[in-house]
Amino acid sequence: xxxxxxxxxxxxxxxxxxxxxxxxxxxxxxxxxxxxxxxxxxxxxxxxxxxxxxxxxxxxxxxxxxxxxxxxxxxxxxxxxxxxxxxxxxxxxxxxxxxxxxxxxxxxxxxxxxxxxxxxxxxxxxxxxxxxxxxxxxxxxxxxxxxxxxxxxxxxxxxxxxxxxxxx
Amino acid sequence: xxxxxxxxxxxxxxxxxxxxxxxxxxxxxxxxxxxxxxxxxxxxxxxxxxxxxxxxxxxxxxxxxxxxxxxxxxxxxxxxxxxxxxxxxxxxxxxxxxxxxxxxxxxxxxxxxxxxxxxxxxxxxxxxxxxxxxxxxxxxxxxxxxxxxxxxxxxxxxxxxxxxxxxxxxxxxxxxxxxxxxxxxxxxxxxxxxxxxxxxxxxxxxxxxxxxxxxxxxxxxxxxxxxxxxxxxxxxxxxxxxxxxxxxxxxxxxxxxxxxxxxxxxxxxxxxxxxxxxxxxxxxxxxxxxxxxxxxxxxxxxxxxxxxxxxxxxxxxxxxxxxxxxxxxxxxxxxxxxxxxxxxxxxxxxxxxxxxxxxxxxxxxxxxxxxxxxxxxxx
Numbered sequence: 363x364x365x366x367x368x369x370x371x372x373x374x375x376x377x378x379x380x381x382x383x384x385x386x387x388x389x390x391x392x393x394x395x396x397x398x399x400x401x402x403x404x405x406x407x408x409x410x411x412x413x414x415x416x417x418x419x420x421x422x423x424x425x426x427x428x429x430x431x432x433x434x435x436x437x438x439x440x441x442x443x444x445x446x447x448x449x450x451x452x453x454x455x456x457x458x459x460x461x462x463x464x465x466x467x468x469x470x471x472x473x474x475x476x477x478x479x480x481x482x483x484x485x486x487x488x489x490x491x492x493x494x495x496x497x498x499x500x501x502x503x504x505x506x507x508x509x510x511x512x513x514x515x516x517x518x519x520x521x522x523x524x525x526x527x528x529x530x
Numbered sequence: 531x532x533x534x535x536x537x538x539x540x541x542x543x544x545x546x547x548x549x550x551x552x553x554x555x556x557x558x559x560x561x562x563x564x565x566x567x568x569x570x571x572x573x574x575x576x577x578x579x580x581x582x583x584x585x586x587x588x589x590x591x592x593x594x595x596x597x598x599x600x601x602x603x604x605x606x607x608x609x610x611x612x613x614x615x616x617x618x619x620x621x622x623x624x625x626x627x628x629x630x631x632x633x634x635x636x637x638x639x640x641x642x643x644x645x646x647x648x649x650x651x652x653x654x655x656x657x658x659x660x661x662x663x664x665x666x667x668x669x670x671x672x673x674x675x676x677x678x679x680x681x682x683x684x685x686x687x688x689x690x691x692x693x694x695x696x697x698x699x700x701x702x703x704x705x706x707x708x709x710x711x712x713x714x715x716x717x718x719x720x721x722x723x724x725x726x727x728x729x730x731x732x733x734x735x736x737x738x739x740x741x742x743x744x745x746x747x748x749x750x751x752x753x754x755x756x757x758x759x760x761x762x763x764x765x766x767x768x769x770x771x772x773x774x775x776x777x778x779x780x781x782x783x784x785x786x787x788x789x790x791x792x793x794x795x796x797x798x799x800x801x802x803x804x805x806x807x808x809x810x811x812x813x814x815x816x817x818x819x820x821x822x823x824x825x826x827x828x829x830x831x832x833x834x835x836x837x838x839x840x841x842x843x844x845x846x847x848x849x850x851x852x853x854x855x856x857x858x859x860x861x862x863x864x865x866x867x868x869x870x871x872x873x874x875x876x877x878x879x880x881x882x883x884x885x886x887x888x889x890x891x892x893x894x895x896x897x898x899x900x901x902x903x904x905x906x907x908x909x
Contacts, residue, residue, distance in 0.1 A: 388623055388842035415750045419843070419854055419871040436843055436856065436871075440750070440766050447843070468753040471879035479587075494580040494908060503588055504867075 363411060365390030368446050371412065375405055382449075391434075391447035396459050399435075399450055403465045406437060406446070414439045414446070417462070420472035422480040424454075424506045431457045433482060452482065461487040479504040545573060550893075552581050561878075561904045567890060575885035575893055577878050582908040590868030595621055595835040596695060598865065603689035605870055606906040608651055611644040612848035613870070614693035619774060620844035620857040621695045625837035632825040633697030634776045639710065639818050640683060640692055640702075642811040646717070647676040648849035649804045649811075656801060656898040657728050660737050665728040672720055675713055682706045695835060697828030707819055714812050721808055729805060738801065739792030742884045742896040749795070752880040755873040756851020757807065758900055761787040761800035768847035780817050782810045797899035804849075804901070836863055850874050850901055874906040 363371075369383045369392050379402065382393040394402050406414040419436040435448040450459055461484040463469045473484040474493040481502035484490060492499065500511050510519050551562035560581040566573040586605055590598050602613035615637060622629060629637070654669025677687040683702055684692035692699050702710075728734055744754065749762040759766055767784040769777040785806035787799030841858040851873030860866040877900040885893055 421869045467751040468876050494583040
């Protein structure tokens with residue numbers, strides 16, 4: 363099924379919950395209402411014509427100008443050989459969305475990474491801890507306005523440029 | 531026993547928490563497991579990753595498109611060529627640049643050589659984890675030859691920076707091609723020798739048969755990719771199913787697990803898929819060397835590379851499976867966001883589930899059979 367049909371199918375199933383379909387780009391995507399992401403994902407996985415059995419990737423994009431964080435889901439179906447990209451817009455100051463761990467187990471780790479690096483809270487997640495950075499790290503590095511803390515545990519994170527060091 | 535033991539029996543057992551890693555030889559890099567055991571049986575093995583996190587994705591937002599290619603090397607040092615190719619594919623897809631035909635052949639030759647090298651490390655260290663030291667040395671000896679060939683092709687042995695946007699950095703010279711062909715003739719019998727030494731070894735088989743079985747459903751739900759997915763019997767290979775580069779013109783098989791010694795999807799199946807893939811790579815290389823056309827190795831690409839705003843997702847079939855590059859451009863000289871989705875990361879997430887109830891020694895077999903690679907997990 364091509365992306366347009368998938369969108370039409372979703373629109374019929376979830377009226378008003380899916381919007382902003384972009385079909386003329388490299389990877390067609392659509393925007394899903396944050397509150398219905400789990401239902402949409404479960405439907406995409408279980409429907410006999412869609413069969414998205416795989417969550418290829420889950421990541422986020424930071425758009426400070428639009429004041430939003432976008433969680434991006436790349437879905438793929440091995441049996442049907444088609445794909446779709448879902449996007450969920452969240453407010454930047456309080457990004458919260460339900461976890462899709464119950465639909466694809468891989469979401470557990472992928473969501474932990476997004477939580478760690480973007481600070482998106484996945485509600486209902488079984489083990490929402492930082493994964494790459496230490497537990498007591500401050501800030502979310504992949505946000506556009508991230509400023510690194512000056513020291514961590516007494517260790518400086520700054521380094522004088524090599525040239526300056528040599529000249530000294 | 532002492533006074534602390536319960537009075538009724540005089541003996542008691544308790545759950546023990548051990549830390550495996552981060553410098554344990556079987557963890558293939560720097561990763562750690564917090565293992566809760568009851569005697570030798572694991573109750574739970576919780577992976578603790580992040581020791582090698584270098585924020586490669588953040589670096590992507592700070593350097594130019596061309597300048598990011600060397601950084602992708604560092605995502606997976608055992609298969610750097612594929613990360614190069616993944617990023618370049620994404621950039622080409624965004625900007626509509628076409629790779630020259632000779633460039634495509636150079637790419638595939640370099641990639642398949644790299645795949646053999648990576649699988650050699652995988653099966654070699656796997657043997658070593660299980661307790662077979664000799665095959666590891668044999669595997670590394672062959673890999674050394676490949677590293678020499680790589681050095682001839684692009685001047686580097688591990689972090690290649692060979693594949694560029696629009697083609698490859700340097701053409702593969704005729705004498706190098708002869709040496710590659712010689713290597714292939716020499717290498718194929720070596721795989722058979724390797725099989726006699728390790729794959730058919732009774733101890734090796736008994737350590738792996740039926741250990742850490744991954745069902746098809748789990749493989750999909752946890753999004754295992756590459757040999758781990760194929761080991762569970764799912765015939766899926768990006769090179770065949772979402773073809774890129776010149777793979778549609780080449781003739782090769784996609785091996786899958788067949789439960790030849792134990793159950794479908796056990797550690798041995800995953801191992802065996804890698805062995806067969808080395809044969810398939812040799813087949814691909816022979817065809818490429820024969821079919822290689824004349825022409826320029828790289829297309830004309832502007833120095834100031836600025837693809838228009840947009841986003842795309844490019845997949846390549848790396849030795850550790852589907853490597854995805856999700857790249858967003860905002861029309862400037864720098865990528866807006868580069869996301870690298872790697873096979874090891876998802877493979878790592880299944881270990882928690884599979885480790886319940888297996889022996890500690892089997893955990894080592896499990897990690898080895900999934901072929902996880904710490905830098906690729908942490909990026």
